[in-house]
Amino acid sequence: MRRFATMLAAAGAALGLTLAPAGAKTIRIGIITTYSGPLAPPGISMDRGLTLYAKLHAKDLPKGVKVSIIRRDDTGIAPATAKRLAQELVTRDHVQFLAGSVYSPDALAIAPLATEAKVPFVVMNAAAADLVRKSPYVVRDSFTLWQVAMPMGEWAAKHGMGDAYTAVSDYAPGWDAEGGFIAGIKAAGGKIVGSVRFPLNNPDFAPVLQRIKDLHPHTLFIFVPGGPQSTQMMKTFNALGLAKAGIHLVTTQDLLIDSELPKMGNIPLGVVSSGTYQEASPRPANRAFVAAFQKAYPGSVPDFPAMQGWDGMAMIFRVIRQTGGKFTPAQAMDILSHYSTTNSPRGPFHIDPATRDVVENVYIRRVEKLKNGQLANVRFDTFPMVSDPWAKMHPQK
């Protein structure tokens, strides 16, 4: 038995040697996101954003360095699958970066593996607040629900919507949205009249919304993961006549994700939400991004996952450019966690090196009809450079 163990150890050491990334001229980036199943749209959007960035900026890479993107489908909220895929990307494909993750449960499963393998993991959407603490190799360019929902709560309380009911998907980001919104509304003198959580997978929104309608709160805050559930929720909201009953809806960008707006008809017109990105933003960096996106993928609308994929790839490219393609995981993490830009499609943002989490503007937007007849989220107020409030309220021991 002992001899066998020694043999295994020797085999491991041999494999470890062949793994050393030094001198590699092809940088391998493993993308794990959702490509199939009912939850795929944000994953596909993210993939388009990051692919587009890599395509348009391949010319900016140092001489002789290439980027190879290896894509894996986590099939939705399937943490065990996500973890296995990450393991395979590390052990078989020898990737130097892991990136992607639409859904927090998947990212939470990958995080300990990033630690074990010492591979930087660029989270391009998953928004559970404590995710960045699960591994020193996690860096996030997206947002946390606390970060986005708390300003929404503050804004609502200050604008006569201080009597609110919350309804969220029952998983970490949903709890965060609920917690953030409640903290925000209470800080600004409002109050919460009730809260409900519904299942994340295959939810039926009708009974939840019917009950809320019967209770008749003045304001209703909703969170669902951005994507097909957004449209489903808005349609149920409309079918049950909550708006007609005088219930004011406020939400985060997830429910009014730009790519789903065209599927919602006129239902969301006038709804106020908080978010980090709107496709209609006139910022030149965003117009260039939207134009490139629509040229590459005709008929599609870029949304916040697409923007986060784009920015995440920009962060990885900066590591490659600054180091000429030769870097250790620690060097890569150093550059990633000091990343800063003023030129993202969302506006300025930077990574806080202490938390490895994103600091960015949170915009208050209203759904309006544009001149071309399309609905869009239009910004009318800004909370500048917000960092994750949860991390401040729960200092790491």
Place this chain on the structure above:
Amino acid sequence: MSAADPVGALAARHRWRWPEALPWLAAIAAFFLFPGYLALGAQILASILYGLSIDLALGYGGIVTLGQAAFFGTGAYTAGLLAAHGFGAPEPGLIAAGLAAAALGALSGLAVLRLSGLAQLMATLMVAAMLQSAADKASTITGGADGLQNMAVGKVLGLFAFGLYGRTAYLYALVVLFVCFLGMRALVHSPFGRSLVGMRENAARMTALGAPVFARRLIAYAIAAGMAGVSGALYAQSTGFVAPDSLGFDRSGNILVMLLLGGIGRLYGAFIGVPLFMVAQDRLSDLDPAYWYFWIGLGLVLMVRFARGGLLGLAARWPAGRMRRE
């Protein structure tokens, strides 16, 4: 088979034939040939055990089940919760998982086995769905949809840690599968196993013959549940993670497809169907991360059209075929 010597005929069933060594030789060869695929390999081995449990319940016992994930998930959560609360030694975790799942199998079997056909199918489905909702909701215990965090699985035999490359996980799963398989093989070839086949074919006749149909089915169902539980625990320990999808419908449905692919009620169906399905899934999703389900679906349609009874059924149609449906 000679009717004159029933004892000899039963004993002959226990005799090993040389093709039965093939799966084990292949598994050992795979360990050395595909060092980068051992994580997947460990999951395949665990799934074969899961397939065997379905084969015992459905293939031999004739119990129509679409809810085997209830036991898989129970085993996974048992092992996971033990590991998350400081009892990380894998072997006791495995045994506890098997016992917990078997107990649940016996308990739910009391209700499920009183039904038959479609009603039975729905009842098994409901047991799994209820457990999944409970796991989703009890997030303080299970972590809810985010899955069970902070599992600390100990070393196998106190010596071999579960590493990134899955070597320990693979060999551990292989040994557990082999031990469970020996038990299952002895069971289905025993008079008890023969009586299960009899009940599957004609339960009324077996009752008339004086066989305790309900009790024997209940025992078979509980054993199958225990095997599924051990398989779930293998999964949980080798990935260091459990989430509610381990109780989900996909987990119940896919394994059935894999078993049908290999051949049901043939003991070796899982050894063919599971690796074939999971390797195809892995390769196809590599080639085409967005639309790989299409190719899986196409393969299954062709399979159902041209090879009913699974691949082993196909092999049995050859004159020299030895793998008869029992």
